[in-house]
Amino acid sequence: MTRESAARTRPPASVAPALAEDAQEILRHWREAVPHDRLAHLVKDATRAFVRALSVRLATHGIAFGHWAFLRVLWEEDGITQKALSVQAGVMEPTTFSAVIALEKLGYVERRRRADNRKNVYVYLTRSGRALKRKLVPLAEEVNAIGVRGIAAGDIGTVREVLLAIIANLAQDALREAAPPAPRRVSRAT
Numbered sequence: 001m002t003r004e005s006a007a008r009t010r011p012p013a014s015v016a017p018a019l020a021e022d023a024q025e026i027l028r029h030w031r032e033a034v035p036h037d038r039l040a041h042l043v044k045d046a047t048r049a050f051v052r053a054l055s056v057r058l059a060t061h062g063i064a065f066g067h068w069a070f071l072r073v074l075w076e077e078d079g080i081t082q083k084a085l086s087v088q089a090g091v092m093e094p095t096t097f098s099a100v101i102a103l104e105k106l107g108y109v110e111r112r113r114r115a116d117n118r119k120n121v122y123v124y125l126t127r128s129g130r131a132l133k134r135k136l137v138p139l140a141e142e143v144n145a146i147g148v149r150g151i152a153a154g155d156i157g158t159v160r161e162v163l164l165a166i167i168a169n170l171a172q173d174a175l176r177e178a179a180p181p182a183p184r185r186v187s188r189a190t
Contacts, residue, residue, distance in 0.1 A: 022052075043163075050147060057139040062106075063132070068140075070099050074109065074125050075133045081120045082111075108132060 055065040063071075069089040074080070077088070086096040100123055103109040108129035111121050148156050 039166075043166075046147075050143060053143045053146065054140055057143065058136065061132070061135055061139075063136065064102075067099055067103055067108075068136070070096065070103065071108070071125075071129065071132060071136070074123065074129065075137075078130075079122050079124045081122055083120070085123055103129070 051065060054068070058065055058068060069091070070085060073085055073088045077084075080088070082096050082100060083093060085100070086093045089096065091099075100109060100111060104111060108126055110124050110126055112124060113119075113121060151159075
């Protein structure tokens with residue numbers, strides 16, 4: 001990344017002090033106020049920090065953070081249904097509908113119906129939408145690099161393994177919670 005492109009991804013000077021102050025307050029909170037609080041809260045704050053850093057960078061290109069997930073999915077699998085896009089982005093269908101309309105107005109996607117399936121609406125990237133990948137993915141990579149700066153590669157690998165295990169455990173819990181209750185056995189006294 002050139003110095004010029006790095007400067008374009010920085011937050012405006014008027015916003016930067018507030019972001020830095022917020023980050024310091026979060027660090028103080030975790031180190032002093034609640035150093036042993038639940039892991040879920042710590043993960044949430046780390047996620048917020050990643051989202052904030054990427055949002056600022058995306059905004060310099062006129063892209064809302066809320067559109068990022070949809071673009072990422074479409075860069076990997078273009079021409080999918082709005083329903084599949086919802087599932088892969090992990091959001092509800094009305095949210096996807098609104099985002100697709102907004103991305104269509106910006107000229108990044110188009111919606112089409114197929115002759116063999118008039119019921120479903122398929123979402124396709126336009127040339128401009130595909131071109132965004134070259135501009136935006138490096139921004140996400142930059143944020144990730146900043147986030148792990150100074151952390152040993154082995155530790156990063158461990159964090160990934162731990163987070164994947166947490167995700168798997170919670171997915172298993174969701175499956176158990178969604179399973180119908182086992183039938184009750186009625187014992188007959190003799």
